[in-house]
Amino acid sequence: MLFYPSVITLSNRTLDYVARLIRRHRTSIGSRWRRLPSNRQALLVLAHLRNGDTYQRLATGFGIGLATAYRYIRETTDLLAARAPSLTHAVARLAGSFSNYALLDGTVIRIDRAGDRERLKACYSVKTRHHGITVQVLTDPYGRLAWVSDGLPGSVYDLTAARTHGILDTCRDAGLHLVADRGYIGAGEGVHLPYRRYKNEFTPGRRAANRAHSAIRCLVERGIATLKNWRVLTRVRASPHRVTHYARAILTLEQRTRS
Numbered sequence: 001m002l003f004y005p006s007v008i009t010l011s012n013r014t015l016d017y018v019a020r021l022i023r024r025h026r027t028s029i030g031s032r033w034r035r036l037p038s039n040r041q042a043l044l045v046l047a048h049l050r051n052g053d054t055y056q057r058l059a060t061g062f063g064i065g066l067a068t069a070y071r072y073i074r075e076t077t078d079l080l081a082a083r084a085p086s087l088t089h090a091v092a093r094l095a096g097s098f099s100n101y102a103l104l105d106g107t108v109i110r111i112d113r114a115g116d117r118e119r120l121k122a123c124y125s126v127k128t129r130h131h132g133i134t135v136q137v138l139t140d141p142y143g144r145l146a147w148v149s150d151g152l153p154g155s156v157y158d159l160t161a162a163r164t165h166g167i168l169d170t171c172r173d174a175g176l177h178l179v180a181d182r183g184y185i186g187a188g189e190g191v192h193l194p195y196r197r198y199k200n201e202f203t204p205g206r207r208a209a210n211r212a213h214s215a216i217r218c219l220v221e222r223g224i225a226t227l228k229n230w231r232v233l234t235r236v237r238a239s240p241h242r243v244t245h246y247a248r249a250i251l252t253l254e255q256r257t258r259s
Contacts, residue, residue: 001060003061006047006051008043008046008047008050008051009050010046010050010257011257013257014046014253014256014257015039015042015043015046017253017256018042018045018046018076018080018253019038019039019041019042020038021042021076021079021080021083022038022041022042022076022079023038025075025079026038035064035068036062036064036072040062041072041076042076044058044062044069044072044073045072045073045076045077048073048232049077049230049231049232049246049249049250049253050230050231050232051231052230052231052232052234052235054237055069055070055073058073074242076249077242077245077246077249078245078249080248080249080252080253081244081245081246081248081249081252083252084147084148084248084249084251084252085146085147085251085255086147087138087147087149087165087166087167087170088170090138090146090147091138091147091170091171091174091176092174093146094138094140094146094174094176095171095174095175095176097140099140099141100175100176100177101141101176101177101178101179101192102138102139102140102141102146102171102176102177102178102179103138103139103140103141103143103178103179103180103216103217103219103220103223104136104137104138104162104167104178104179104180104184104191104220105136105137105158105180105181105183105217105220105221105224106134106135106136106137106158106161106162106183107134107135107137107224107227107228108125108127108128108130108132108133108134108154109132109133109134109135109151109228109233109236109243109247110128110130110131110132110234110235110236111123111131111132111133111154111235111236111240111243112235112236112237113237113239113240119153119240121155122153122154122155123153123154123155123240124154124155125154125155126155128154130154131154132154133151133152133153133154133236133240133243133244134151134152134153134154134156134158134161135148135149135150135151135152135243135244135247136148136149136158136161136162136165136167137149137220137223137224137227138167139219139220139222139223141216141219142219142222143219143220143221143222143223143226144222144223144226144258145223145226145227145251145254145255146223147251148227148247148248148250148251149161149165149167150165150244151240151241151243151244151247152164157183158180158181158183158184159183159184159185159186159187162184162187168187168188168190168191171190172188172189172190176190177190177191177192178190178191178192179191179192179213179216179217179220180192180193180217181193181194181217182194182196192213193213194209194210194213194214194217195209195210226254227247227250227251227254230246230250232246233246233247233250
């Protein structure tokens with residue numbers, strides 16, 4: 001078997017943060033001994049999230065069993081996901097900012113397996129033409145991640161997902177305006193959308209307004225790209241239910257890096 005060195009494009013601050021989180025958790029549950037120390041477990045988890053390394057590769061590289069690698073990754077991912085901000089907290093922070101508006105969009109995370117036939121059909125996204133889990137992403141006006149929703153089957157449309165998670169009502173109650181694309185047509189007051197194209201009504205003024213809208217809204221793609229830059233979300237091989245935990249763990253790490 002061949003081995004080779006690799007790189008994780010993260011800072012030591014991120015590693016130290018995850019290691020401290022693991023140490024506190026071990027103390028709280030009274031764990032006396034583990035196969036890996038806290039800093040090695042943190043490195044294992046970051047390699048999985050950032051580089052998308054499989055359980056088998058990580059288990060072999062770190063000299064532990066496959067079940068141990070799975071347990072360590074699941075444990076730490078859940079710890080990180082639990083520290084992700086809630087929708088109410090994220091909206092309150094965005095509403096109190098100088099800009100007083102946020103960017104909203106949805107993205108489909110590709111999955112490797114979906115379960116039975118009914119769930120397989122529900123997870124198929126017509127927009128992306130593959131099976132996946134759709135999540136709603138809320139960013140600040142600069143495209144920095146502010147909140148990530150729970151995962152829903154890939155066949156769910158963006159507007160339906162936004163209503164299911166209560167995003168529209170929460171932002172409306174907080175006085176926060178949203179800038180979104182045509183996938184949210186019908187969202188109601190407080191959601192700014194581009195003009196739809198009609199033969200005789202699409203005037204030069206509306207074209208200019210749509211260009212300005214696109215220049216503002218396109219920054220949400222930066223937030224989605226930041227999320228998917230963690231290779232574990234390129235194609236999730238774990239259970240589809242783990243997509244939410246992965247996304248929220250990444251959100252915690254990204255916000256921790258900015259602070």
